[in-house]
Amino acid sequence: MRSSSVPPIAIVKAHNQTPLKSSSITIPSSPLPFHTLSERAHIPSHVYKHPAAVLLELCTSMKELHQIIPLVIKNGLYNEHLFQTKLVSLFSKYGSINEAARVFEPIDDKLDALYHTMLKGYAKNSSLETALAFLCRMRYDDVKPVVYNFTYLLKVCGDNADLKRGKEIHGQLITNSFAANVFAMTGVVNMYAKCRQIDDAYKMFDRMPERDLVSWNTIIAGFSQNGFAKKALELVLRMQDEGQRPDSITLVTVLPAAADVGLLMVGKSIHGYAIRAGFAKLVNISTALADMYSKCGSVETARLIFDGMDQKTVVSWNSMMDGYVQNGEPEKAIAVFEKMLEEGIDPTGVTIMEALHACADLGDLERGKFVHKFVDQLNLGSDISVMNSLISMYSKCKRVDIASDIFNNLNGRTHVSWNAMILGYAQNGRVSEALNCFSEMKSLGMKPDSFTMVSVIPALAELSVTRHAKWIHGLIIRSCLDKNIFVTTALVDMYSKCGAIHMARKLFDMISDRHVITWNAMIDGYGTHGLGRAALDLFDKMKKGAVEPNDITYLSVISACSHSGLVDEGLRHFKSMKQDYGLEPSMDHYGAMVDLLGRAGRIKEAWDFIENMPISPGITVYGAMLGACKIHKNIEVGEKAAKKLFELNPDEGGYHVLLANIYASTSKWSKVAEVRKTMEKKGLKKTPGCSVVELRNEVHSFYSGSTTHPQSKRIYAFLEELVYEIKAAGYVPDTNLILDVEDDVQEQLLNSHSEKLAIAFGLLNTSPGTTIHVRKNLRVCGDCHNATKYISLVTGREIIVRDMQRFHHFKNGICSCGDYW
């Protein structure tokens, strides 16, 4: 920036001399600033100094206006042009265009100014169409339009994003030969920019014979607000080359652009300029500066500026809250909110949205409800954005029921409302509701956008039905959303979760601007499919490229190693995480490491690893340890892990079942009973196992032992046959997994496991050779895993089971996991 030449002191002075608010208007005794001196010369002083004129100038409401009018008439002033125009203006201002017209029409000798005022009234209160019609009438009445007729109309077009009328007015403006007028053309540039036609806006700007500071600011704002941050920054440099010095408005416009590109260097240079030019203390500049620092990841600097501000507006507070929310410090956002209330600042809709966002991130339902009360207090019930935030907050706090109540009663739902609701359902595992909501949205003629898709796709990934996956992919292509990186990344993840890992890779290879999440999705996909080598190859490729791995990447890499038994590689990458990339391992990373070691049978090493952790081990860590002890039947360590684990009070009963199964696998039945009792006492339940299989567009769910399916009888009969057959092929039921019942009953229970029912149903209802896809919400049970191997052998079918953790591809009697899971 060419700001190294410190701006002359005059600029600072000039700025300081400009009073923010003129107080002269409120002093009735002095002559009113109706006109410039030259204009006032034509009006007799008894008119503009008349008390009625003073009153009209002070008038603030329709009611007052109606009280003043008799005074005007009584004093014989009604026929004065000045009063006529003022009345038209005031009626328009208070929204009564009809009364304005009733004053306007009967007047015989209408001044041009009267027409201009009437035109403004129409533009403000009626439609632009009416205003345009009035413009035609002006020509008919031989009244010449002036520049500000057009600037005003253009502004209305911009505010309403009415491109069609905007173009018409642009045409009229050319007809009236204002095409070279700086004011008019700046208005045109602004109109196109506000109508999101930034190319046209720039074309007009480029053609202007003369550009002043405001023109530059307009085009810079245009680029900045249309998402072309770099272009906006570029233009700030260019304007200086062309001799225009950025003013405070230039800065406040371009700071969001600097925040957008996220480069602290750029933001700092603007900050420097703001200081040198004497703008840094202005409340809007310091607010925008703090905001920029937050968005560039330096929320501490933002706070320093915020704390140093002599005065703050509500925007300053809101922006500070947003800074904390965006930087993952919701508690601090709440603290700012509380301080704001303490200081008696009135919250706005944005304030409440930020507070709700913070509560959502904290998952703090109670506080969320507290903030909800403000919505009613502040009358924000009709503010759609606020209501959308409520939907998101309740969804994130797992109260999707309240969220959907709000959604269902919401008038004027926008895309954001639908997207929030769909995401809410999807994130709470309510897949069918998410999909229903999605189809309802479409049936109402709302076009899904990238946010909608990013919410729906994970719901479909959860369903794991390839047919649905292809359907949404088609829809995405038809909606032209297939170039959006967030959407395509979600697709990669979805295909991999549907078992179509090759399709996922094909899509991945077609994406040119991969984000870190894109890489993560693909690496994780390989990992869950047990393709550890492929995951590591891709990870190597990633490290050679421009995108840096993050903590999630490492989580996927370690778990990929774990699923494929690549222990040494896993250990190596875990080390490199902090060493090479400065990433601090989180609890999930430690859990994955314990899983890696434990699953491979290195139980002692895993326990040592836990004991040497720099942070206090959490549920995931001991859970992984317990799982490993189950696989390797290690009671001693298993008990130690369970003891620590239960101290942490997990609300999921599955861990107790895991311990019970360790005891059961070594026939310690009294211990099994003990665990059972504890579970009962604590009121813990195991999540019921559920397997789903898709058939001709319908999803069929099976629970263990369920007999509710219409084909239930056939399924059980077929299963019996099937078990007979696989036993002949060498299958031995693993009755150790079931607790304290007789052997034959145990077998029966085993044969009614949800995954077996789902597989049997799939085999019965598809033609020979068709691959069966099953999705289970928990981990596949050992006996079912073994049985499925045999089933794939005797039926010659390929069976793909996706469980909670990974994929199992069964074919010809073997599983892709190599029994390592």
Add this chain to the structure above:
DNA sequence: ATAGGGTTAG
């Protein structure tokens, strides 16, 4: 009576 540009938000 009248005149173009600006900060926060899923």
